[in-house]
Amino acid sequence: MTQKIRLLYFSRATRDMTLSDMKDILTAARTNNTELGICGMLCYSNRYFLQALEGDRKEVCELYLHIADDPRHDELEMISFEYIDKPIFTDWKMGYASSSPLFDKLLAHMELTEFLPEKIKPRHALALLHNLSAHQDEI
């Protein structure tokens, strides 16, 4: 039986990402993730990425290693790796959100004035992505 997992990590962009950079990442992600049966959510702000990947264990682990090799980011840190009964980001092959008033409000709830993923607890990181998934940037 294939086991489903959710993996969360954050990383540092190696340069400022433009809208066009994000489009490139998301276009590739959405095409590949559809084939791999992977869904998830990505956010980018303050030169940090935070991403959730959900799907079959083998596919998610391989994809994570592939993404980790991408020169557009470095300093990857895994936040959590958990077995799940059901994915929660099923509507998005890769959802996306960036800075917004809602983002700032959610950060303020965590007593942060800027997006610093290393300061966010794992369960708050998942809640942040889940909240943002309902208010995505359309790219």
Ligand SMILES: Cc1cc2nc3c(=O)[nH]c(=O)nc-3n(C[C@H](O)[C@H](O)[C@H](O)COP(=O)(O)O)c2cc1C
């Ligand atoms: C922060 C970040 C998140 C990414 N997320 C995904 C993803 O979810 N799925 C994916 O296939 N590629 C993702 N990519 C892009 C991959 O690193 C890679 O460029 C893409 O899969 C194309 O790989 P290929 O050129 O070997 O076909 C991401 C890249 C970055 C920088």
